[in-house]
Amino acid sequence: MTVTSVDKDVDRLILTVVADFTAPVERVWKLWADPRLLERWWGPPNYPATFEEHDLTPGGGVTYYMTGPEGEKYGGWWRVSSVTPPTGLEFTDGFSGPDGKPNPEMPTTSVRLTLTRHDGGTRMELRSAFDTREQMEQLAEMGMVEGMTQAIGQMDALLAG
Amino acid sequence: MDRLFHALADATRRDILRRCVRGELSVSRLAAAYPMSFAAVQKHVTVLERAGLVAKERRGREQLVRTDPDAVGRARQALDELESAWRARVDRMSGLLEDDTDRDPDGGNTTGRNGRTSRTNGTSRTNGKGPER
Numbered sequence: 001m002t003v004t005s006v007d008k009d010v011d012r013l014i015l016t017v018v019a020d021f022t023a024p025v026e027r028v029w030k031l032w033a034d035p036r037l038l039e040r041w042w043g044p045p046n047y048p049a050t051f052e053e054h055d056l057t058p059g060g061g062v063t064y065y066m067t068g069p070e071g072e073k074y075g076g077w078w079r080v081s082s083v084t085p086p087t088g089l090e091f092t093d094g095f096s097g098p099d100g101k102p103n104p105e106m107p108t109t110s111v112r113l114t115l116t117r118h119d120g121g122t123r124m125e126l127r128s129a130f131d132t133r134e135q136m137e138q139l140a141e142m143g144m145v146e147g148m149t150q151a152i153g154q155m156d157a158l159l160a161g
Numbered sequence: 162m163d164r165l166f167h168a169l170a171d172a173t174r175r176d177i178l179r180r181c182v183r184g185e186l187s188v189s190r191l192a193a194a195y196p197m198s199f200a201a202v203q204k205h206v207t208v209l210e211r212a213g214l215v216a217k218e219r220r221g222r223e224q225l226v227r228t229d230p231d232a233v234g235r236a237r238q239a240l241d242e243l244e245s246a247w248r249a250r251v252d253r254m255s256g257l258l259e260d261d262t263d264r265d266p267d268g269g270n271t272t273g274r275n276g277r278t279s280r281t282n283g284t285s286r287t288n289g290k291g292p293e294r
Contacts, residue, residue: 002255003248008240015243019251023258031254041253109243124251128243136239 004123013130022121029086029115032056039064047074056083062091063100077102078111089113092131107135168212173197174205178228181215185227188217 007016021028031037035051043049047066054062062078075096082090090113095106112127130136168174173195180186180194192202206226209215218225 002251006244006248008237008244010237010240013240015240015247017244017247017251019255021255021258027258028254031257037257040257041250044249126247128247130239 013133013136015128017126017128019124019126020118020121021124025115025117025122026086028122028124032089032113033085042066049076056080056085056089058082063096065096065100073098075100087115093128107131109135168208168214171205171208173202174209177202177205177209177226178214181226181228185218185225187223187225189223191226 002021003017003019005016005018008014009016031041033056035054038054039049039051042051042064043066047068049064049066051062051064056062058080060080060083062080063075064077065073065075067073075098077094077096078091079094080089080091082088089111091111092108093111094108095103097103108131110129110131114125114127116123116125176195177191180191188203188206189199191206192199195202203224206215206217206224209226210217215226215228218227
């Protein structure tokens with residue numbers, strides 16, 4: 001499959017995913033650099049993302065929202081710390097409140113993307129670190145709640161169908 | 162898995178989970194929060210306990226309930242969730258790159274915009290980040 005390795009550092013709360021694509025580095029980079037392409041893969045199919053601001057420069061910002069099946073919106077933001085087109089990007093990934101502004105009470109993760117030429121294609125290394133253990137736990141809680149909500153939604157659909 | 166779904170299929174149990182994530186609570190304290198008997202709340206806690214979602218500990222006369230007491234387990238869970246989110250994203254990226262490869266030699270469409278509608282079929286196999294734990 002495309003994902004070739006996954007490493008979880010439970011002590012330091014870091015996830016590293018390595019994926020190989022047959023496409024060249026420039027094409028893979030475009031999936032990040034072109035907001036219209038980015039929104040076709042960032043959110044799950046039932047929660048598609050819409051990117052509003054998309055400024056991949058150091059200090060630049062990205063804002064987006066995902067729209068759920070009921071039309072509910074979940075906002076998110078990136079703060080770009082470093083960018084090296086077409087091979088590297090580092091940013092903090094967080095959540096926004098209903099007003100579209102970063103919600104400081106929500107957890108953030110630090111993401112580091114590295115693209116390298118590999119076997120005629122591209123190797124993508126993605127390192128995602130929880131910024132604090134407290135935030136990690138918060139995200140685990142939310143993930144759990146979200147997972148539950150989805151599961152219940154699926155049950156409802158099955159029962160109605 | 163069935164136990165997990167059963168445990169999560171009830172609004173009161175989901176609420177108990179949310180309350181206990183922040184710290185341990187006694188069953189009697191929980192019971193006070195719901196318009197139901199102590200025994201009914203205790204029954205809900207037992208269902209959650211069997212599904213491995215909470216741990217119960219007796220301290221003196223109190224029964225304390227806590228969501229997943231194991232910090233390492235919690236970290237692993239968070240990393241697992243992040244992993245499944247990224248696996249699904251990588252799958253979708255891969256699908257997009259394949260779509261474009263397929264289309265380019267056919268000629269004509271290089272904007273990539275028309276691929277949008279045809280994508281919906283391709284993404285179904287990625288299955289999002291469903292509750293597969």
